[in-house]
Amino acid sequence: MQAGMEDVAVEVRRLRVVRGGRTALDDVDLAVRAGTLTGLLGPSGAGKTTLMRAILGVQVVAGGEVRVLGRPAGSPDLRRRVGYVTQAPSVYEDLTVEENLRYFARILGAPHHAGVDAGQGPVSVDEALETVGLGNHRRQMVRTLSGGELSRVSLATALLGSPELLVLDEPTVGLDPVLRDSLWTTFRRIAASGTTLLVSSHVMDEAVRCDRLVLLRAARVLADTTPGELLRSTGTTDADAAFLHLVRHGSEEVRR
Numbered sequence: 001m002q003a004g005m006e007d008v009a010v011e012v013r014r015l016r017v018v019r020g021g022r023t024a025l026d027d028v029d030l031a032v033r034a035g036t037l038t039g040l041l042g043p044s045g046a047g048k049t050t051l052m053r054a055i056l057g058v059q060v061v062a063g064g065e066v067r068v069l070g071r072p073a074g075s076p077d078l079r080r081r082v083g084y085v086t087q088a089p090s091v092y093e094d095l096t097v098e099e100n101l102r103y104f105a106r107i108l109g110a111p112h113h114a115g116v117d118a119g120q121g122p123v124s125v126d127e128a129l130e131t132v133g134l135g136n137h138r139r140q141m142v143r144t145l146s147g148g149e150l151s152r153v154s155l156a157t158a159l160l161g162s163p164e165l166l167v168l169d170e171p172t173v174g175l176d177p178v179l180r181d182s183l184w185t186t187f188r189r190i191a192a193s194g195t196t197l198l199v200s201s202h203v204m205d206e207a208v209r210c211d212r213l214v215l216l217r218a219a220r221v222l223a224d225t226t227p228g229e230l231l232r233s234t235g236t237t238d239a240d241a242a243f244l245h246l247v248r249h250g251s252e253e254v255r256r
């Protein structure tokens with residue numbers, strides 16, 4: 001079933017991007033449905049970061065169209081409605097977790113404590129810390145945090161803007177399985193509150209944690225589907241095998 005326009009948080013049509021003379025995205029079409037946790041999966045160099053940059057409106061494109069929350073990507077009014085966490089942590093090492101969040105909250109106009117109507121209005125520092133499970137680390141210096149905790153501080157700063165769409169570029173890279181699991185649980189919690197999440201990863205087994213999947217390979221979309229449909233259509237039992245099947249036998253449009 002095609003999603004209606006009102007259900008689509010991100011719509012990409014015939015997107016083409018050339019970076020340094022190389023085609024980084026080639027005729028990419030996809031739709032990210034509102035309120036879903038969508039995984040953008042593919043091997044290193046497939047074009048995941050480039051696609052996210054195009055969605056953020058910071059990527060020069062050679063052709064095609066990208067619409068985000070009904071507006072052209074990069075529109076000024078999207079700045080507060082879309083959160084982006086890159087692979088490089090963008091927090092201050094010589095401040096505590098809470099000091100970092102208070103600093104970003106001030107910039108974004110987010111409250112320090114939850115208001116009377118918790119769950120309504122902007123996300124507070126307390127709520128953001130709670131959501132990422134860092135309540136017990138609030139007074140710890142960022143430079144002493146583990147890799148997974150550091151990723152979660154970046155995620156918490158993005159939550160402060162109460163974005164409708166959250167774009168996360170390989171947030172679990174380099175983390176152990178336990179931390180990866182806890183981050184995916186956090187993503188699910190954020191999605192359950194109605195936020196649309198687009199999360200990239202090159203670890204195929206993370207596919208099962210998503211509502212929807214977009215598989216990228218060599219600048220093209222191999223499949224735009226659900227985890228269950230991916231396994232069914234390829235006759236495989238895990239996401240790695242499904243990906244290899246698509247690579248070897250051609251995708252011929254796994255789009256459902």
Ligand SMILES: Nc1ncnc2c1ncn2[C@@H]1O[C@H](COP(=O)(O)OP(=O)(O)OP(=O)(O)O)[C@@H](O)[C@H]1O
Binds near residue numbers: 021024044045049202
């Ligand atoms: N400035 C650049 N000059 C030349 N090639 C580039 C440039 N930036 C990106 N590319 C190429 O574009 C392709 C897509 O890169 P992109 O960063 O989108 O991949 P990715 O899927 O995010 O990879 P990774 O998982 O390793 O982060 C890669 O082949 C990369 O080498």
